[in-house]
Amino acid sequence: MQAVLIPPQVPLGMIKSFGVIGEQYEVVRPLRPLDGGDCMYEIVLVKTGESAEYRMTDINDDPLAI
Numbered sequence: 001m002q003a004v005l006i007p008p009q010v011p012l013g014m015i016k017s018f019g020v021i022g023e024q025y026e027v028v029r030p031l032r033p034l035d036g037g038d039c040m041y042e043i044v045l046v047k048t049g050e051s052a053e054y055r056m057t058d059i060n061d062d063p064l065a066i
Helices: 056-061
Strands: 015-017 024-033 039-045 051-055
Touching: 024 051, 039 056, 051 056
Parallel strands: none
Antiparallel strands: 015 024, 024 039, 039 051
16 A cells, blocks of 8 residues: 655645745645655746745745735
């Protein structure tokens, strides 16, 4: 039987920013688990619509967008 790994939850659709005055991004979906209990998420930059990958621990460190 294959184990199913459920990634730690980050509220999907949340708009955050890279630091206090950085670009805003939307948290889209979890992509894959990483070592050490971290998880890679897909994010989309609000201004450009560009998609990127970003670690859950970094998402949790970033503030909510104002």
